[in-house]
Amino acid sequence: MLVVDLVNRQPIEIVRDQFGFLDFDAEGRLKIDEHEKKESLAFYMLAPILSEQTNSPVIDARHKFAKKSYLDKYSWVPTDEIIAAIAKAIFGKSF
Numbered sequence: 001m002l003v004v005d006l007v008n009r010q011p012i013e014i015v016r017d018q019f020g021f022l023d024f025d026a027e028g029r030l031k032i033d034e035h036e037k038k039e040s041l042a043f044y045m046l047a048p049i050l051s052e053q054t055n056s057p058v059i060d061a062r063h064k065f066a067k068k069s070y071l072d073k074y075s076w077v078p079t080d081e082i083i084a085a086i087a088k089a090i091f092g093k094s095f
Helices: 032-044 062-074 080-091
Strands: 002-007 010-017
Touching: 002 080, 010 080, 032 062
Parallel strands: none
Antiparallel strands: 002 010
């Protein structure tokens, strides 16, 4: 997924990029159960707003572990060649 900033309908900057996976069944439909697991894990990545015990030496880091798990299971890092191809497709030139 890419978010591109436009000026006069022309791309000027890639604002955000995210590289992830979608799971499909044999008929080409999105696997709902995998999608729900992904959404649930994404919810757990949110940091707690209020800590239940403010004086506790224990730090609630569940959201950090959820983020690591989410990134490990549901995202990937593109190669330099892929990034160059994306930039060329968007801007019409390589960088």
